[in-house]
Amino acid sequence: MFLPRRKSTVVPLVCFTALSLWYFNYLQPTVGLLLPSTQQQAASHRVASGQEPSAPNAPVSASIDGLYDPSAAVPKPSERYPVQSLIRLPAGPPHNIPKIQHSFGTETQKEKAEREQRLTAVKDSFVHSWEGYRKYAWKKDELAPIGGGHATTFGGWGATLVDSLDTLWMMGLIEDFEAAIEAIKEIDLSKTKLQLLNVFETTIRYLGGLLGAYDLSGGRYPILLDKAKEFGDFLYGAFDTPNRLPVTRWDWEAARKGAEQEASDVALLAEVGSLTLEFTRLAQLTHDDKYFDAVQRISDLLDQQQNKTTLPGLWPIIMDAKRGKFADVGYTLGGRADSAYEYLPKQHMLLGGLTQQYQKMYEATLTPITKHIFFRAMNPENEEILVSGSVRVNENAGAIVPDFTAQHLGCFTGGMVGIGAKIFDRPDDLKTARRLVDGCIWVYDHTQTGIMPEISQMVPCKDDLCKWDEDWWLRTVGINTDKTEEVFQSMTEVAKGRWVAENQRLPQGFSSIPDRKYILRPEAIESVFVFYRITGEKKYQDAAWRMFTAIERYTRTDIANAAIQDVTMTSPPKDDRMESFWLAETLKYFYAIFADPAVLSLDDYVL
Numbered sequence: 001m002f003l004p005r006r007k008s009t010v011v012p013l014v015c016f017t018a019l020s021l022w023y024f025n026y027l028q029p030t031v032g033l034l035l036p037s038t039q040q041q042a043a044s045h046r047v048a049s050g051q052e053p054s055a056p057n058a059p060v061s062a063s064i065d066g067l068y069d070p071s072a073a074v075p076k077p078s079e080r081y082p083v084q085s086l087i088r089l090p091a092g093p094p095h096n097i098p099k100i101q102h103s104f105g106t107e108t109q110k111e112k113a114e115r116e117q118r119l120t121a122v123k124d125s126f127v128h129s130w131e132g133y134r135k136y137a138w139k140k141d142e143l144a145p146i147g148g149g150h151a152t153t154f155g156g157w158g159a160t161l162v163d164s165l166d167t168l169w170m171m172g173l174i175e176d177f178e179a180a181i182e183a184i185k186e187i188d189l190s191k192t193k194l195q196l197l198n199v200f201e202t203t204i205r206y207l208g209g210l211l212g213a214y215d216l217s218g219g220r221y222p223i224l225l226d227k228a229k230e231f232g233d234f235l236y237g238a239f240d241t242p243n244r245l246p247v248t249r250w251d252w253e254a255a256r257k258g259a260e261q262e263a264s265d266v267a268l269l270a271e272v273g274s275l276t277l278e279f280t281r282l283a284q285l286t287h288d289d290k291y292f293d294a295v296q297r298i299s300d301l302l303d304q305q306q307n308k309t310t311l312p313g314l315w316p317i318i319m320d321a322k323r324g325k326f327a328d329v330g331y332t333l334g335g336r337a338d339s340a341y342e343y344l345p346k347q348h349m350l351l352g353g354l355t356q357q358y359q360k361m362y363e364a365t366l367t368p369i370t371k372h373i374f375f376r377a378m379n380p381e382n383e384e385i386l387v388s389g390s391v392r393v394n395e396n397a398g399a400i401v402p403d404f405t406a407q408h409l410g411c412f413t414g415g416m417v418g419i420g421a422k423i424f425d426r427p428d429d430l431k432t433a434r435r436l437v438d439g440c441i442w443v444y445d446h447t448q449t450g451i452m453p454e455i456s457q458m459v460p461c462k463d464d465l466c467k468w469d470e471d472w473w474l475r476t477v478g479i480n481t482d483k484t485e486e487v488f489q490s491m492t493e494v495a496k497g498r499w500v501a502e503n504q505r506l507p508q509g510f511s512s513i514p515d516r517k518y519i520l521r522p523e524a525i526e527s528v529f530v531f532y533r534i535t536g537e538k539k540y541q542d543a544a545w546r547m548f549t550a551i552e553r554y555t556r557t558d559i560a561n562a563a564i565q566d567v568t569m570t571s572p573p574k575d576d577r578m579e580s581f582w583l584a585e586t587l588k589y590f591y592a593i594f595a596d597p598a599v600l601s602l603d604d605y606v607l
Contacts, residue, residue, distance in 0.1 A: 094352025165213035273340030450550030
C-alpha cells in the first residue's frame with residue numbers, strides 16, 4: 001500500500017504489508033489535502049500511467065457516477081462504548097524529513113536497455129497472472145492458479161482485485177484499472193460467507209488497497225475514497241470495546257446486531273499494532289479524526305508498555321488486548337509481530353514528523369533488536385551478513401534464549417532499518433541495513449531453486465572472526481536433528497550432520513529448513529528495492545533479477561503463478577494458491593526496482 005509522505009514540500013507513503021499507494025503530500029489534516037505541486041503531480045501521473053493527468057483531485061464527497069451512496073451500504077448499530085474525547089490528528093507545518101533516495105546520474109544506453117528489458121519481463125509476468133485472475137476468479141478473493149478455481153479467504157469482496165489496483169495504475173494498465181473500478185462498485189459489505197473476519201488483513205488488503213489507488217491516481221476516481229470510507233466505518237465497529245482496542249477476529253454480524261464485544265486476551269502483536277497507517281490516512285483524507293483516534297490509542301498503549309515488557313524496548317508476539325498488557329516471553333520481527341515495528345518510521349513520515357512519538361518508539365527498539373534479534377550467520381564465503389531471528393526470555397533463569405531462525409517475513413527489516421537510518425539521521429545503521437539485505441539475498445542465492453524458503457535455521461558465528469568452519473556447521477546440523485534411528489547412535493555429531501545435510505538437501509550454512517515453501521512473498525524484494533534506491537548500487541538490481549527469474553521459472557503456471565512446496569527441490573511441486581500480495585506487492589517491487597528512479601521515489605512515497 002502506498003501513502004503520501006507528509007513533509008514540507010509534498011510527498012507520499014507506501015506500506016510494506018499491504019502495498020497500496022497513498023499520496024503523502026497531505027499538510028493540514030484539519031484544513032484539507034494539499035496536492036503535490038503542478039509539476040510534481042504531472043510527473044507522478046506520467047510515470048504511473050503514461051498519461052498526463054486530466055484533472056486535479058476531485059472533491060472527497062463526489063462519486064464516479066453520482067449513484068453510489070456509501071452511507072447506505074451497511075447498517076450501523078449504535079456504539080456501546082463511544083469515545084468521550086477524540087485524539088485528533090497533529091496539526092501545524094510538517095517538519096523537514098531528510099531525503100532517503102540516492103541521487104541517480106545518467107545511465108548509459110546499454111544500462112537503460114538492460115533495465116527496460118527486465119522491466120518488460122516483470123510487467124509481462126504481472127499481465128499473465130492478472131489475466132488468469134480476470135478469466136477464472138474475477139471479483140473473488142484469490143485465484144487457484146493451477147486448477148482455475150477461486151477461494152474466499154478475506155471476506156469474499158475481491159481481495160486480489162482491490163489489493164492490485166495501485167500496481168495496475170503504476171504499470172499503466174489503465175483499462176484494467178477502470179474495469180476493476182467498475183467491479184468495486186458492486187462490493188457489498190453486508191454479504192460475506194465468513195463468520196469471523198481478520199480485521200488486520202481486511203484493513204491492509206481492502207482499506208489500504210483503496211486508499212493507495214485513490215492517492216496514486218490523483219483522486220480522479222472518488223469512488224475509491226467512498227469505498228475506503230465504507231470499509232473504514234465497517235471496521236471501526238471492531239473498536240467498539242470497553243478499552244477501545246479492536247477485536248482482531250471479529251464476528252461482524254453479531255456486532256451489527258448490537259452484541260457486546262471485547263478485545264481478545266490472546267491477540268497477535270501485528271494484528272493489533274499494524275492498523276495505524278491505513279486509518280491515519282483515511283482520517284487525513286476525510287478530515288474525520290475518529291479513525292486516527294482508533295489507532296492512536298493503540299500506539300499510546302504500545303508507548304506506555306514498551307519498557308515494561310519481559311524484554312524492555314520490544315513487545316512480545318502475544319498480547320492481552322482485553323486488559324492492555326504484554327506478559328508473553330517470545331519476541332521476533334518475523335511473523336505475528338513484524339509490521340507493528342515496520343509501521344513506526346512510516347507513521348512518523350505520514351504525520352510529517354509533527355510528533356516525535358514514533359521516532360522515540362522506533363529508536364527504543366533498535367538496541368534490543370540489534371543485541372538480541374539480529375545475528376551474524378556463518379557462511380562459506382565469509383560474507384558479513386545478518387539475519388533477523390527470534391528470542392525467548394526465561395524469566396526464572398534470567399536468560400534470553402536465542403532462536404537462529406530466518407523467516408522470509410523478517411526480510412522487511414533491511415528496508416526498515418535503511419529508511420530509519422536516513423530519516424532519523426542514523427548513518428551507522430546503514431551498515432546494519434546492508435547486512436540484513438545481503439543476508440536475505442544470500443539465502444535466495446544458496447538454495448537449489450534460488451528462492452528463499454518460508455522458514456530456515458542458520459548457523460550463527462562461533463566467534464567474532466566468523467570464519468567458515470565446515471565441521472562446526474555439520475556438528476550444528478547433527479545436534480539439531482531429531483533423528484533417533486539406531487544407526488545414528490554410533491555416529492559422531494559431524495558424521496550425523498553430514499548424513500542429514502545430504503539427505504535433507506541442506507545447503508552449507510543451513511542447520512535445518514522447517515518450512516520449505518515459497519508462497520510468492522514480497523518481503524525480500526521490498527528491502528532489496530529500498531536499499532537499491534538508498535545506495536544506487538546496481539548489484540541490488542542484479543540480485544533482484546536473479547530472484548525474479550528464479551521465482552518466475554519455478555512458480556509460473558499456464559494460468560498465473562503458484563506457491564511452491566519445497567525450494568530445495570529442482571522440480572518443486574506447486575500448491576494451487578496465489579495470494580493477493582503476489583500482484584499487489586511482490587511484482588510491484590520487482591517492477592519498481594527496474595523502473596526509472598523517479599517512479600515511486602522514496603522521497604515522494606513511503607513504502
